[in-house]
Amino acid sequence: MLTHEYPYVYAAVEAKSGxxxxxxxxxxxxxxxxxxxxEVGARHPSDKIVMVLDGTGWHASRLLKLPQSMKLLPLPPYAPELNPVEHVWDELREKRFHNRVFDSLDALEDQLEVTLHTFENNAPMVKSIVAWExxxxxLLKKSGWRGPRETGAQRTADTIDCGRAEREEHGHSREQGL
Structure with missing residues (x-):
């Protein structure tokens, strides 16, 4: 039986620093x-965080409990280019995973983790991808917050689907990053 499995990446990028x-x-x-x-709230407890999100259901659920210093900023429909993290996904797809075939989901996840840690450890490179004036x-105008010097970091988040439907292997849970 052919099954489709995916890992999903949840990411936040601070646009001014990368x-x-x-x-x-x-x-x-x-x-x-x-x-x-x-996790993002715990990692950045003193920052005021604005997460820019598309309209996907799990981004807007009323069941989400936000850390006190975080607010969500929904994007208008059909405007992914306004979300800085979308440019990270473009870089990942076009330059790091283009025309790649993996022997297993674990091999894909391993490469994804290595690549994302490379991004995580190279803020200047990420900044060059996302920090468009x-x-x-x-983002600052829409959020109503005045800027990083006065409010802490501004973060954006989105998810990337690595190409397939929800995993059938419910027992497999690889939490990486942070």
Whole structure:
């Protein structure tokens, strides 16, 4: 029987510095999103965080409990280019995983983890991908917050689907990153 399995990456990028946080999780759902929000909030307890999100259901669930210093900023439909983390996904797909075939899901996850740790440890490279002045200005204006010097880091988040449907192997849970 042919099955399709996916790992999913939850990521947040601070657009002005290029700092990246991520988790590799087996599902895209409200529980995983909550886990990611909690991890980002715990890792950056003194920062005010604005997460830019698309309209996916698990991003907007009323069941999500936000850390006190975090607010979610929904994007208008059909505007992914406004989310800085989308440019990370473009870099990942086009330059790191283009025309690659993996022998197993574990091999793909291993390469994904190595690549994301490379991004995480190279903020200047990530900044060169995401820190477009028009994005930063638009995010600060829309969020109502005045800027990193006065409010701490501004973070954006989204998820990337690595190409297939939700995993059938429910017992497999690889939490990586953060």
């Amino acid at each position: 700092e990246l946080d991520f988790l590799i999780l087996p599902y895209v759902n409200t529980d995983c999103m909550q886990l990611f929000l909690d 028009w994005i930063i200005s638009a």
